Amino acid sequence: MSPIDRIVYQGTIPDSFFKIPEKIYEKSPVKPTEEPEAIRSFFAMEAIQHDIILYTDHEHFRLAGIFPKAEPAAYFGFWESVADSELHEQAFRLLENDAREKGRVNLTGPINFSTFQANRLRVGDSPSWGMFDKEPVNPVYYPDLLSAIGFQEKLTYETRLISRKNLPALFANKNEFVKAISQIPFDFITLNLENWKLYEHDIFQLMHIIFKENPFYKAISYKQFQIIYSHRFAEKLCPHSSVLIRDQASGQLVAICMCQPNYHALYPSVKEPDFARDFEKLNHKTLMAKTFGVHPDFRRQGLLNYMGAYGMLTLIDGIYEDVLLCLMRSDNYSAHFSNNIPYESAKYALYEKILS
Incomplete structure (x- = not known):
């Protein structure tokens, strides 16, 4: 298992961060789209209001811990992972330790800084339409990865x-x-x-x-x-x-x-x-x-x-x-x-x- 790097965000995001989704969704009929330069810009703007820590092995897993400076909350976002429960647990353990050290009592996600950005998981069977423009989509094992380390559904949503x-x-x-x-x-x-x-x-x-x-x-x-x-x-x-x-x-x-x-x-x-x-x-x-x-x-x-x-x-x-x-x-x-x-x-x- 590859070691997880813990990277305190100081203005740069490693290029490998944007290559991980390509591997995970390579064979998937539906896949989210990303614009690396737009994400880099948002990180720079959001860093004024948040402490941000990245966790990644640069090949199979990535995650951002998002800690607002003005509220006692912790969020995770920009999360992508292969179906490796041990790797997943290791990375989230680092995030949870950071959250506790910062005095945060809960951890919520996935949410990429705000509800204006990508957030939520799609759960259950895939619908007949496959994917609509900007719909949250993810591998079917994502909810199970979160459940296995103690996460529960906080809010639910629906498309009809x-x-x-x-x-x-x-x-x-x-x-x-x-x-x-x-x-x-x-x-x-x-x-x-x-x-x-x-x-x-x-x-x-x-x-x-x-x-x-x-x-x-x-x-x-x-x-x-x-x-x-x-x-x-x-x-x-x-x-x-x-x-x-x-x-x-x-x-x-x-x-x-x-x-x-x-x-x-x-x-x-x-x-x-x-x-x-x-x-x-x-x-x-x-x-x-x-x-x-x-x-x-x-x-x-x-x-x-x-x-x-x-x-x-x-x-x-x-x-x-x-x-x-x-x-x-x-x-x-x-x-x-x-x-x-x-x-x-x-x-x-x-x-x-x-x-x-």
């Missing part, structure tokens, strides 16, 4: 696929909202590249207000937001279903829904998808409802349902063949939107270990 044959039932279930869209005192603003540029900073502020109470949410800077949600990201959005909602009385943005086609079948030949250029290249067109939420002051007014109805207009028009409701927290109200409709489901989990 509603197929074409069940869409009529979805339309009927939400038809009253579809009919009422033009009558409510809110403006629906198409979320395309032009409007993204116009409202970019307002979107940044709105998303913080909407999601700041979510478990393990961490605020990010506007600079980090612009890296994650760049203009290239805006070009991926479906302009028929992505929308901002503005209160007519105050002019305030109060809700957002970001949807896009599942571009995964186009990778790697298409590196940066563009809806206008690439949508018609898709043989099977699946709408992905990825991020949606309502300002706390405007909740309980049905806006989540209205956004869902707005997106369904694209399904009614036959633009898409099915829809994925992506990565909903199991106990979140948004999961109720499709409760009465047949669907296929995939599960995910965030894990925690209490440190004695």
Whole structure:
């Protein structure tokens, strides 16, 4: 067994760190994508607020211990491992010792600094869709590796696929909202590249207000937001279903829904998808409802349902063949939107270990 190097992050990440996933996912039909330079940039920015320690044998295992300077928590992220329980236990023992020495009482992950970045594991059987764009995917043995060293599920999440044959039932279930869209005192603003540029900073502020109470949410800077949600990201959005909602009385943005086609079948030949250029290249067109939420002051007014109805207009028009409701927290109200409709489901989990 190779020894594990413990590397206190001081501005550099070894190149081997980015080669390990290539080996682990070499024969896998689904694999996550990484941009090493973007990760290096995020490490440099996050090091201001976190102590970071890397653990790796440079060939089969990598892990980052993330210790916020302003809170008594510990996280692990950027974790990839072969199915070697002894190697895995050895590396996590080092991380747990560091966490205890820093006075941390629990360890949570996988989460790559914040929920804006990759986090969670996919658990259970692989779904029929294989993988959607940016979906958490991992070898099936990952949950077992964590369970074997004392981790338990902390939070669970779900993605639901509603197929074409069940869409009529979805339309009927939400038809009253579809009919009422033009009558409510809110403006629906198409979320395309032009409007993204116009409202970019307002979107940044709105998303913080909407999601700041979510478990393990961490605020990010506007600079980090612009890296994650760049203009290239805006070009991926479906302009028929992505929308901002503005209160007519105050002019305030109060809700957002970001949807896009599942571009995964186009990778790697298409590196940066563009809806206008690439949508018609898709043989099977699946709408992905990825991020949606309502300002706390405007909740309980049905806006989540209205956004869902707005997106369904694209399904009614036959633009898409099915829809994925992506990565909903199991106990979140948004999961109720499709409760009465047949669907296929995939599960995910965030894990925690209490440190004695």
